[in-house]
Amino acid sequence: xxxxxxxxxxxxxxxxxxxxxxxxxxxxxxxxxxxxxxxxxxxxxxxxxxxxxxxxxxxxxxxxxxxxxxxxxxxxxxxxxxxxxxxxxxxxxxxxxxxxxxxxxxxxxxxxxxxxxxxxxxxxxxxxxxxxxxxxxxxxxxxxxxxxxxxxxxxxxxxxxxxxxxxxxxxxxxxxxxxxxxxxxxxxxxxxxxxxxxxxxxxxxxxxxxxxxxxxxxxxxxxxxxxxxxxxxxxxxxxxxxxxxxxxxxxxxxxxxxxxxxxxxxxxxxxxxxxxxxxxxxxxxxxxxxxxxx
Amino acid sequence: xxxxxxxxxxxxxxxxxxxxxxxxxxxxxxxxxxxxxxxxxxxxxxxxxxxxxxxxxxxxxxxxxxxxxxxxxxxxxxxxxxxxxxxxxxxxxxxxxxxxxxxxxxxxxxxxxxxxxxxxxxxxxxxxxxxxxxxxxxxxxxxxxxxxxxxxxxxxxxxxxxxxxxxxxxxxxxxxxxxxxxxxxxxxxxxxxxxxxxxxxxxxxxxxxxxxxxxxxxxxxxxxxxxxxxxxxxxxxxxxxxxxxxxxxxxxxxxxxxxxxxxxxxxxxxxxxxxxxxxxxxxxxxxxxxxxxxxxxxxxxxxxxxxxxxxxxxxxxxxxxxxxxxxxxxxxxxxxxxxxxxxxxxxxxxxxxxxxxxxxxxxxx
Numbered sequence: 279x280x281x282x283x284x285x286x287x288x289x290x291x292x293x294x295x296x297x298x299x300x301x302x303x304x305x306x307x308x309x310x311x312x313x314x315x316x317x318x319x320x321x322x323x324x325x326x327x328x329x330x331x332x333x334x335x336x337x338x339x340x341x342x343x344x345x346x347x348x349x350x351x352x353x354x355x356x357x358x359x360x361x362x363x364x365x366x367x368x369x370x371x372x373x374x375x376x377x378x379x380x381x382x383x384x385x386x387x388x389x390x391x392x393x394x395x396x397x398x399x400x401x402x403x404x405x406x407x408x409x410x411x412x413x414x415x416x417x418x419x420x421x422x423x424x425x426x427x428x429x430x431x432x433x434x435x436x437x438x439x440x441x442x443x444x445x446x447x448x449x450x451x452x453x454x455x456x457x458x459x460x461x462x463x464x465x466x467x468x469x470x471x472x473x474x475x476x477x478x479x480x481x482x483x484x485x486x487x488x489x490x491x492x493x494x495x496x497x498x499x500x501x502x503x504x505x506x507x508x509x510x511x512x513x514x515x516x517x518x519x520x521x522x523x524x525x526x527x528x529x530x531x532x533x534x535x536x537x538x539x540x541x542x543x544x545x546x547x548x549x550x551x552x553x554x555x556x557x558x559x560x561x562x563x564x565x566x567x568x569x570x571x572x
Numbered sequence: 573x574x575x576x577x578x579x580x581x582x583x584x585x586x587x588x589x590x591x592x593x594x595x596x597x598x599x600x601x602x603x604x605x606x607x608x609x610x611x612x613x614x615x616x617x618x619x620x621x622x623x624x625x626x627x628x629x630x631x632x633x634x635x636x637x638x639x640x641x642x643x644x645x646x647x648x649x650x651x652x653x654x655x656x657x658x659x660x661x662x663x664x665x666x667x668x669x670x671x672x673x674x675x676x677x678x679x680x681x682x683x684x685x686x687x688x689x690x691x692x693x694x695x696x697x698x699x700x701x702x703x704x705x706x707x708x709x710x711x712x713x714x715x716x717x718x719x720x721x722x723x724x725x726x727x728x729x730x731x732x733x734x735x736x737x738x739x740x741x742x743x744x745x746x747x748x749x750x751x752x753x754x755x756x757x758x759x760x761x762x763x764x765x766x767x768x769x770x771x772x773x774x775x776x777x778x779x780x781x782x783x784x785x786x787x788x789x790x791x792x793x794x795x796x797x798x799x800x801x802x803x804x805x806x807x808x809x810x811x812x813x814x815x816x817x818x819x820x821x822x823x824x825x826x827x828x829x830x831x832x833x834x835x836x837x838x839x840x841x842x843x844x845x846x847x848x849x850x851x852x853x854x855x856x857x858x859x860x861x862x863x864x865x866x867x868x869x870x871x872x873x874x875x876x877x878x879x880x881x882x883x884x885x886x887x888x889x890x891x892x893x894x895x896x897x898x899x900x901x902x903x904x905x906x907x908x909x910x911x912x913x914x915x916x917x918x919x920x921x922x923x924x925x926x927x928x929x930x931x932x933x934x935x936x937x
Contacts, residue, residue: 304656305655305656306659308659329765331763334648334651334654335652335655340898340903341904363908363909364909368581368582370909371908371909372581401910401912419905430885431892432767462920463916463917463920465913482912482916483916505763545915546911546915
């Protein structure tokens with residue numbers, strides 16, 4: 279792999295002395311331990327954003343560096359990793375992150391949920407059932423759910439500390455009154471364990487019900503903003519909405535996947551050209567493929 | 573092809589990497605040697621090391637060459653490399669008065685005490701393109717003489733009096749010295765958020781992207797913010813500092829090398845109604861390498877932040893928005909596939925339209 283060439287190349291030998299090699303899972307052991315401590319903290323206080331000393335990774339900040347640090351901090355030699363971006367194992371960013379994990383650890387990779395132990399994802403939860411043996415690692419661009427209503431970090435800290443989410447409620451109310459619906463798209467704000475409001479990464483609303491009372495552990499990593507948070511198994515996760523305004527997932531009005539004819543998965547649209555109608559496909563490519571093989 | 577929806581993402585990535593490597597390394601011009609970067613692109617190497625928070629000219633040169641001169645990318649390579657290394661030791665505290673001065677400018681006094689050394693600077697050079705530059709034809713000093721001039725200026729200059737002490741002796745300086753000695757805030761291990769200690773602000777600025785810091789400064793001069801007041805510079809220094817660590821076995825202090833820094837003291841006229849109107853205060857800037865633009869901006873922002881007393885958004889801007897890797901990485905992540913979020917956005921557009929009973933569908937009103 280190319281990283282070996284960079285980190286172990288003879289060019290560097292004269293500079294850094296003995297060939298240092300790449301540590302297992304890239305980061306030095308102290309760093310991994312520090313990230314695991316932050317994760318334990320996060321699991322103990324569901325939904326609380328735990329600050330951590332985010333390291334610079336071989337991928338840019340904003341490109342999954344937080345999720346990657348979590349995966350590398352928790353991965354063991356017997357783990358099997360699945361990495362998706364927008365639901366697709368073959369997306370360029372998914373491929374890139376997976377090869378970093380695999381080449382720096384030597385572990386197996388898979389596109390099958392059932393075979394995997396760690397699933398790192400950007401913007402989706404796989405359609406397949408996940409159980410207690412799975413850990414879902416979500417890459418988070420913006421961990422602060424209240425930033426739309428408040429910019430000052432000191433005030434944001436106070437609002438979370440006092441569970442003062444009134445301005446969030448007002449903003450949802452104004453949204454509903456002005457637009458007829460709540461227009462929040464992805465990353466829908468949810469109350470976790472009755473205590474902290476979290477940003478649900480930008481996963482679609484379609485995936486939100488999966489977080490509630492789940493069998494699996496979900497770890498959220500925001501590398502650029504240096505925060506991790508968690509939703510442990512069997513935790514109450516409630517999307518913020520009003521008693522008389524039901525929470526709505528994305529609707530596709532009877533559309534079906536052009537490959538597997540599913541209408542019960544999250545579909546993404548490919549626009550038509552020359553006036554043709556657009557077509558739809560499952561965002562979760564592994565799920566779609568398995569369905570076709572059945 | 574080779575984007576998210578297409579198969580074969582790995583092949584596309586490998587091909588892209590091959591293209592970058594091949595077109596870079598097989599260029600018909602000569603390969604640039606690392607020493608050439610260090611010797612001939614000194615200020616670029618210094619800037620990269622400063623923003624990486626890492627002093628190692630040869631690694632910085634390697635990063636610049638690999639990144640085809642993209643400075644953010646070069647900083648990224650160095651910082652990512654650092655993430656793989658354990659932290660072996662901390663240096664002993666360095667006293668800046670131990671600096672071997674290569675340059676010192678004191679704009680506040682004509683005769684400040686101690687020398688004014690213009691040193692190696694283009695401050696007063698006419699900015700005219702010179703086709704002969706870099707060829708050796710412009711070298712008007714014998715190389716030995718040039719080295720001697722540099723050495724000569726540096727040999728006398730440790731413990732040069734600093735303007736801060738001059739002002740203090742005249743009782744013209746607000747005394748902000750503290751008696752405790754807290755450990756400095758380590759921004760590489762703990763994220764700095766407002767309100768943060770001064771050491772967190774200073775180290776954030778020392779590693780900040782130079783252009784971002786320059787912009788923070790100018791934005792506060794002429795932009796909408798205005799939380800900053802123009803300072804008078806007391807000290808602008810560039811020089812070399814010795815680095816010492818405690819020997820793990822003998823416990824003795826051992827010199828392990830040296831590095832160059834730029835140091836700035838900025839004198840602030842306290843003109844606020846509640847401030848000490850008969851004294852000055854001082855802002856401080858220090859960064860790795862020779863980078864005066866950065867150290868000056870830093871010193872002025874340091875004192876602005878102190879005077880501001882956490883009343884404005886300035887501290888948050890400094891701590892959160894000046895890191896080159898953060899800002900560039902997030903900007904460029906917009907290139908990643910976003911079709912899941914975009915699909916969700918399109919769905920809500922339709923939902924809003926359908927929820928409007930009084931407006932005809934498709935009507936832009």
